[in-house]
Amino acid sequence: MPPIRPLTEADLAAALALSAAAGWNQTLDDWRLFLRDGRAFGIEADGVLAASAAVLPFGPEVAWVSMVLTLPDHRGRGYATALTAHALRALAASGHRAVLDATPLGQPVYGKLGFTPFWTFRRWRLETRSGSVPGVRPLRPSDWPEVLSLDAAANGIPRERLLRALAARLPQAARVAVAGAHIEGFALARDGRLAPQIGPVVARDGRAAQRLIAAALAALPTGESVVIDLADAQTELAAWLAGRGATPQRPFTRMALGTAPLPGDPALIVAPIGPEFG
Structure with missing residues (x-):
């Protein structure tokens, strides 16, 4: 070796x-x-x-x-x-406790190492569309404290350095959903070797999540192919994506070493960043 x-x-x-x-x-x-x-x-x-x-x-x-x-x-x-x-x-x-997102081939391998599966998501591919989305606006510098608080509630871990780095990659697609004076969710996107990727998307409800994804798609060049990793629990959003012509790709399983619950509230996680970053 x-x-x-x-x-x-x-x-x-x-x-x-x-x-x-x-x-x-x-x-x-x-x-x-x-x-x-x-x-x-x-x-x-x-x-x-x-x-x-x-x-x-x-x-x-x-x-x-x-x-x-x-x-x-x-x-x-x-x-x-x-x-x-x-x-x-x-x-x-x-x-540190090890966490990862496994492919179907990797899941049994990691299971033998002591990793426990917790929840699943799937990559979708779709095309961008132009249009305006009410209740969503660009991410502002003053939004970061509330965005980071919401992300910490969802994932239970501090990710400020990573999120700020990702937001700088495609800043035109960074969006927040607002209700009155409060942020109900946010979406970021980044460039990719093969296609831009939308994620993370964190939201308090499905309506805010749908608006965020639509706004991120509209912020990118029309007709461009993009990917998003959507949590399988988001069944209504999956139906909405399919109605927009999105096609499901490969699945992933979030796993962690040991059986202790993962930190955070996965119900708030609409789309992870991607399997490389969580």
Whole structure:
């Protein structure tokens, strides 16, 4: 087994090639976030970065595990297993509980490692449409305290650095739903290698969530293909997306090490950021 080493800025191009080989949507900016706020590990083989894993802490208690990747012609050598074990040891040493979003193939693997499934979501692909949406306006700098409070209520972890970084990627699509003087929900979006992605979307009810998604779609160029990871519990929104021509793609399961409940209130989570960030 080749040695596991930390990834650095010098590895960004190779890391992007690794996620692109898997058909994933990450950009260099996504990989930079792992190096800025977390840690990424890799295995080199045959002169290339052959496999990776990353961890992203959110506060002192929870950390995301993601970007577990192996180049197609290097699979079957145990690299992903070794990197996952390495990541989990690093989190155990720092006292963080590991959380991740698993594909159907990954779910039984993580289950054997002690991960428990909690809730599910699915990626949808659809096209943007122009139009105005009442009750929704652009995110303002003064909105951040209320937005962060709502996100903390939904996810139970501090994500300010990540959310602010994402909001800067496609600021024209950052929206808040308002009722009187209060924010009922928010939506962010970011660019992707293959398509822009809307998320997170956090809202107190389905009506606000629908308006937020519609407003984010309208803020992007008309006719552009975008993706959103919608919680499976949002059945009315799924029907609404399907009515707009959206097509469901691959499913994911949110899992955490151990059986203790996840922090936060998942009923407020309409769409996660994506499986790499939670």
